[in-house]
Structure formats: C-alpha cells, structure tokens
Amino acid sequence: MLIFLSLYFLNDIFAFSGSQDLCGYCFDTLVNSFDKRNSILSPSFKNEQHPIFVTWKKKGQLRGCIGTFSPLPLHSGLQEYALISAKRDDRFRPISVSEVPDLDVTVSIMHSFEQASRWDDWKVGVHGIRVSLNDGTSIYSATYLPEVMSELGWNQEQAIESCLQKGGYRGKLNDRIKAQVQVTRYQTSISKMDYQEYIQWRKAKLTSIRGDL
Structure with a gap:
C-alpha cells in the first residue's frame, strides 16, 4: 500500500514545505500540556491526512522522535505525536517544562x-x-x-x-x-523551529488575531 501513497499526497505535501505553522502548532501543544493558560492557537493549515513524524531536540541532542506511516488528519495528528514524541519515547525520560526553552522541533511529512x-x-x-x-x-x-x-x-x-x-x-x-x-x-518535507522562533511566531499570530477583531 505504501507504494501508492506518493500519488495521493505529493502535490499537497509540497505546499507545507517550510511551514512554520506546523512547528508552532506542535510547540503550542507541548506548552499547553504544562500550562493550560497557554491556549493552542487554531491551525491555519489544512486538515489533510499525511504520514508524519515529530522530532524534539534539546541543544542539538535528540529528546524524542516518534511518528506514523498511517496518514492522519494534521490537526489531531500533530497534537497527538507532538506529545507522544515529547513524553512517551521510551528511549528517553519525558520532556519536562524546564526544558522547553532549550527545545527545537522538526515536523516531517513523508511522501513519495x-x-x-x-x-x-x-x-x-x-x-x-x-x-x-x-x-x-x-x-x-x-x-x-x-x-x-x-x-x-x-x-x-x-x-x-x-x-x-x-x-x-x-x-x-x-x-x-x-x-x-x-x-x-x-522522502520528507520538513519544517523546523526553535523556542525563540516559536515565541516570535506566537506573538505575531496573536497580534494578527487581535487585529482581525
């Protein structure tokens, strides 16, 4: 079945290449799991189905990487695997709230x-x-x-x-x-973001939301 996935997903996947929104959404999800006051902003990307992996690193060192080859809706799939890779990769202890400022995240959308x-x-x-x-x-x-x-x-x-x-x-x-x-x-289309980029991304998103009110 995997052989045929490329024809179905290829065109849509390249639209996500380099999208910071995918990574910002993962950071939002992780931070919200520690502090519910940090709401998860509504995603701006389409809720299409893709195979995904989410990778967390701390100062360049791997802290978690888990994904699925089964296509999932991006909205729920990224939320699910942002937390699974951060807290349930059995190669590592779960990521703690104190580590968040030192993290970066990579979202890999698989195709071809x-x-x-x-x-x-x-x-x-x-x-x-x-x-x-x-x-x-x-x-x-x-x-x-x-x-x-x-x-x-x-x-x-x-x-x-x-x-x-x-x-x-x-x-x-x-x-x-x-x-x-x-x-x-x-092959994969990947997006990367570190914590400082996330803070700037979130600030810009909130400013845009307030401007639309």
Whole structure:
C-alpha cells in the first residue's frame, strides 16, 4: 500500500514545505500540556491526512522522535505525536517544562513512497528508509528519516545495519541478509523551529488575531 501513497499526497505535501505553522502548532501543544493558560492557537493549515513524524531536540541532542506511516488528519495528528514524541519515547525520560526553552522541533511529512528494488536502491541524504526482514523466526522492522543518516554520516550499509538493529535484529548484515531485506524508500518535507522562533511566531499570530477583531 505504501507504494501508492506518493500519488495521493505529493502535490499537497509540497505546499507545507517550510511551514512554520506546523512547528508552532506542535510547540503550542507541548506548552499547553504544562500550562493550560497557554491556549493552542487554531491551525491555519489544512486538515489533510499525511504520514508524519515529530522530532524534539534539546541543544542539538535528540529528546524524542516518534511518528506514523498511517496518514492522519494534521490537526489531531500533530497534537497527538507532538506529545507522544515529547513524553512517551521510551528511549528517553519525558520532556519536562524546564526544558522547553532549550527545545527545537522538526515536523516531517513523508511522501513519495516506493519499494526499492534491492537493499541499496536509495540515496543517503535524499531518502528515508523503512526496512523489514523476515529471517524465518521473527520479523524485524524499523525506519530512519532522511536527515538522520545524513547527520550521522552513514553510508547505505551502515544505515541498513543500524536500522535492522533498531528493529531488534542482532545478526550480521551479510550477503544473504542483504538479499532478504525489504526496503521502502520515501522522502520528507520538513519544517523546523526553535523556542525563540516559536515565541516570535506566537506573538505575531496573536497580534494578527487581535487585529482581525
């Protein structure tokens, strides 16, 4: 099913490329979870359905990254995964209110899903990968967003091996496993915002709302 998602979503996704509203909405959601007086401003982007990931970092260090390949309405989906990635990524302790001023958020909207013809039929820096392996006893599956592999300087073999390990596989990435592994490649449109940018974004939004009253 993933192969066909690109035709359905591609045109709409590029309209969101670089949109600060997506990130501001995630920050609003997180801050509101700590202080209900900080209301979540009504989103200005369309409530269309897309696969999404939300990534939180603190001073450049990962603090949470969770998403879904199932298309969700953006309004509810971003609210849900802004909080899941901030507070329920079991690799990290939940983000606390004291950390918020040091955070930045990245929203990744995934598109252009294609089944790779072989394990290395994709490009570092261009594609994200969703890797699946059935070794006869278990099924292992995991994903990496495009920017992750670029930031870590991995080549294709390192990325595939690490992705399998992320999914729980503990064997070697030999020629037999390379022939068995299934890879779905995809691309992302990403938006980024740090806390200071969020404060300016929110101030501008509130000024605009008051001006319309």
